Amino acid sequence: MNCPECDAILSIPDDSTEGEIISCYDCGADYEIAGRDGSEVKLKQAETIGEDWGE
Numbered sequence: 001m002n003c004p005e006c007d008a009i010l011s012i013p014d015d016s017t018e019g020e021i022i023s024c025y026d027c028g029a030d031y032e033i034a035g036r037d038g039s040e041v042k043l044k045q046a047e048t049i050g051e052d053w054g055e
């Protein structure tokens, strides 16, 4: 699995589960595991909007 942003190899633990956040060590992008299909892991862009709560 490669980072969609920078193509660095993402290391996803074998025991990772849906909803876990994977961070790219290279560009720092966060991805959420959207599901698994056998050995294939599907990622979606993690929602980073809202990090600044401002309160």
Ligand SMILES: [Zn+2]
Pocket: 003, 004, 005, 006, 007, 008, 024, 025, 026, 027, 028, 029
């Ligand atoms: Zn990356």
